[in-house]
Amino acid sequence: MFLLVYNRLMKILLTTLNAKFSHSNLAIRSLKAYCQQEYPNIDIAEFTINDNYDLVVSEIFSRQPDLIGFSCYIWNIRQSLDIAETIKQLLPKAKIILGGPEVSYDSLNLLNSYPFIDFIAVGEGEQVFCNLLKCLHEKLYSFEDIKGLAWRDKDKLYLNEPAERIDLDTIPFVYKKGFDDLKNRIVYYESSRGCPFNCQYCLSSTTKGVNFLSIERVKEDLRIFVESGIRQVKLVDRTFNCNLKRTKEIFNYLIELGGNTNFHFEMAGDLIDEEMLSIIKRAPVGLFQFEIGIQSSNLKTLTKIKRKSDLGKLVAVIKEIISFDNIHVHLDLIAGLPEEDMSSMKESVNFVLAMKPHKLQLGFLKLLKGSGLRKSADIYDYKYTQYPPYEVLSNKYIGYEELSRLKDIELVVEKYYNSHRFSKTINYLLGHYDNNAFELFYDMGQYWRHKGYFSISHANESLYTILFEFVKSGFCKNLMQEEEDLINDLLLFDFCRHVKPGRYPVNLKQAKIEKHKQKIRDFFEDQTNVDKYLTDNTNLNIKRRLNRMHIELFSYRVDKDNVTVNDKEDTFILFNYDRRQGVLKQAEFRRLTLKT
Numbered sequence: 001m002f003l004l005v006y007n008r009l010m011k012i013l014l015t016t017l018n019a020k021f022s023h024s025n026l027a028i029r030s031l032k033a034y035c036q037q038e039y040p041n042i043d044i045a046e047f048t049i050n051d052n053y054d055l056v057v058s059e060i061f062s063r064q065p066d067l068i069g070f071s072c073y074i075w076n077i078r079q080s081l082d083i084a085e086t087i088k089q090l091l092p093k094a095k096i097i098l099g100g101p102e103v104s105y106d107s108l109n110l111l112n113s114y115p116f117i118d119f120i121a122v123g124e125g126e127q128v129f130c131n132l133l134k135c136l137h138e139k140l141y142s143f144e145d146i147k148g149l150a151w152r153d154k155d156k157l158y159l160n161e162p163a164e165r166i167d168l169d170t171i172p173f174v175y176k177k178g179f180d181d182l183k184n185r186i187v188y189y190e191s192s193r194g195c196p197f198n199c200q201y202c203l204s205s206t207t208k209g210v211n212f213l214s215i216e217r218v219k220e221d222l223r224i225f226v227e228s229g230i231r232q233v234k235l236v237d238r239t240f241n242c243n244l245k246r247t248k249e250i251f252n253y254l255i256e257l258g259g260n261t262n263f264h265f266e267m268a269g270d271l272i273d274e275e276m277l278s279i280i281k282r283a284p285v286g287l288f289q290f291e292i293g294i295q296s297s298n299l300k301t302l303t304k305i306k307r308k309s310d311l312g313k314l315v316a317v318i319k320e321i322i323s324f325d326n327i328h329v330h331l332d333l334i335a336g337l338p339e340e341d342m343s344s345m346k347e348s349v350n351f352v353l354a355m356k357p358h359k360l361q362l363g364f365l366k367l368l369k370g371s372g373l374r375k376s377a378d379i380y381d382y383k384y385t386q387y388p389p390y391e392v393l394s395n396k397y398i399g400y401e402e403l404s405r406l407k408d409i410e411l412v413v414e415k416y417y418n419s420h421r422f423s424k425t426i427n428y429l430l431g432h433y434d435n436n437a438f439e440l441f442y443d444m445g446q447y448w449r450h451k452g453y454f455s456i457s458h459a460n461e462s463l464y465t466i467l468f469e470f471v472k473s474g475f476c477k478n479l480m481q482e483e484e485d486l487i488n489d490l491l492l493f494d495f496c497r498h499v500k501p502g503r504y505p506v507n508l509k510q511a512k513i514e515k516h517k518q519k520i521r522d523f524f525e526d527q528t529n530v531d532k533y534l535t536d537n538t539n540l541n542i543k544r545r546l547n548r549m550h551i552e553l554f555s556y557r558v559d560k561d562n563v564t565v566n567d568k569e570d571t572f573i574l575f576n577y578d579r580r581q582g583v584l585k586q587a588e589f590r591r592l593t594l595k596t
Contacts, residue, residue, distance in 0.1 A: 012066065013043050030174050033173065061091065080098070097118060120150040122163075165193075215250070235265050294332060298347065298348060304339055336392035349362070382395045412444040420584050428487065429479075472484060501552070549574060573590070
């Protein structure tokens with residue numbers, strides 16, 4: 001066995017490759033915060049998976065670290081290994097330690113396959129990493145004494161017994177005051193570790209019980225975020241509301257605290273009771289964002305993955321939250337689960353979209369290392385990529401071709417439903433599909449694939465043009481030719497509701513408004529109209545009012561909830577971009593009585 005003892009203070013670098021620049025890494029900050037009092041010479045370097053390898057290697061090399069820690073996940077493990085191997089060649093005396101969910105479940109195989117790795121922290125890393133530093137620098141431990149450590153001694157590999165659960169309150173607040181290193185990036189926060197449930201696709205099922213940060217500490221940390229003006233904080237707790245009393249106290253505290261920070265929580269919908277509903281109903285618009293996992297509406301599927309859900313209660317609770325119009329609600333589905341064929345997926349998609357969530361996240365099953373479904377892959381005849389992210393290609397219930405069609409649906413749902421740029425038009429089309437959202441988005445996906453649009457980057461304006469093309473194509477069912485002019489108006493309404501028109505989408509017809517321009521100008525100059533419609537803008541001159549308002553002439557009563565081809569009537573609509581409504585922040589609109 002070897003022991004490496006430095007006669008000087010070690011230079012320690014913790015690094016990772018984030019999926020996007022807007023993301024930040026909580027794990028390396030937590031390691032640094034936990035160890036920094038004893039080891040102040042810990043540095044952090046964050047990159048992205050899209051960064052040039054040479055630049056990443058050069059930056060790490062320039063810091064001349066003695067110990068380099070990589071935080072590893074399914075999205076960055078391949079790049080991390082390549083970079084670590086290159087660094088080892090350049091800095092052969094430097095020691096490399098990996099940590100994170102992607103290396104915790106086959107640590108000995110990784111050590112055997114990649115001789116440039118010296119150590120792997122298995123599971124929670126704070127105490128493991130701190131003890132390793134004491135061993136390397138002060139010879140206070142030998143490697144075999146460090147619980148949760150996998151390591152090598154020449155040609156021999158060792159995996160020590162698991163580490164105990166850490167007391168989360170022993171980890172100091174992980175962020176610097178001022179958050180100067182996180183401008184325009186998402187901040188992640190952890191108030192608990194673990195999950196009380198046993199979902200077989202999730203790694204949290206491998207750890208029993210939930211470990212909570214004290215409520216006093218959570219309040220103090222959240223107050224810092226709010227007072228610092230952080231734009232968004234995403235809590236990584238697997239089921240934030242698993243302790244109802246604690247969750248209600250935190251929600252009440254955040255509501256009273258105020259501020260402009262948005263907090264994102266992963267919630268179990270069927271754990272939300274009437275008292276919690278009454279609390280969150282009081283929340284200011286934009287304070288909370290909920291992500292609620294449905295995963296499937298197939299009861300056989302839910303049984304197979306050991307996910308307990310009261311679907312009836314879920315629907316009632318989610319609809320009520322959405323009706324408050326103050327909380328952005330994301331609902332999740334997973335394609336590729338056991339017992340879920342294409343027909344079942346159709347039911348699951350329609351089940352979720354019938355609740356009208358603000359966002360549907362249609363994900364695809366990954367057979368993560370250590371998960372129950374990966375261990376039982378043969379039972380369901382799973383075929384999946386042998387490289388990260390281990391995404392399912394097929395199983396005994398659904399084939400690769402069908403999963404590919406579901407990916408088409410995912411892409412058009414993201415563009416046309418989740419963006420909310422096309423709400424009026426999509427609602428109209430859904431009526432012609434008997435509210436079968438799956439069939440509508442399936443046909444849209446087929447049209448996009450037929451036209452080759454998935455391989456092209458599209459400006460937002462062109463998406464309106466493409467949707468109109470789809471409506472007029474043979475791919476869109478049940479529409480009559482005489483409805484095209486109405487749909488043209490609906491698309492124009494959606495466009496104006498989202499943004500003040502400058503350049504209009506190609507091929508959308510505008511009603512002839514030239515002869516009404518003076519009437520429109522007169523409208524904005526009339527103080528009676530200012531008092532009636534523009535109360536937020538009474539101090540603005542005519543030019544600035546025109547910049548913040550827009551009047552569009554339509555050929556149909558597009559202001560009605562259920563407009564039909566029989567509602568043909570010249571209609572002026574005033575859009576107010578200073579007054580945006582509800583969670584979706586769509587421009588307020590009013591029908592005007594300008595005479596044509």
